[in-house]
Amino acid sequence: MDQARSKLSRRQVFAGAGTAGALAAAAAVLPRVDQEPQAQAPQQPAPERGGGYQVTQRVLQYYQTARL
Structure with a gap:
């Protein structure tokens, strides 16, 4: 059960980082x-x-x- 929590937590971290990167790119444009x-x-x-x-x-x- 600890592995399921760590994978879920890791996924959330990467999803959050991806979302933050997308928002930063949109703000720059x-x-x-x-x-x-x-x-x-x-x-x-x-x-x-x-x-x-x-x-x-x-x-x-x-x-x-x-x-010319």
């Missing part, structure tokens, strides 16, 4: 949620006659990486 919302840059009003294209730092970076 989930995206993080910030508690404080980030301040956004104030948006400029849309132009009245179109012309919404603006050369920003991101556009310049794209042009830099797109060069």
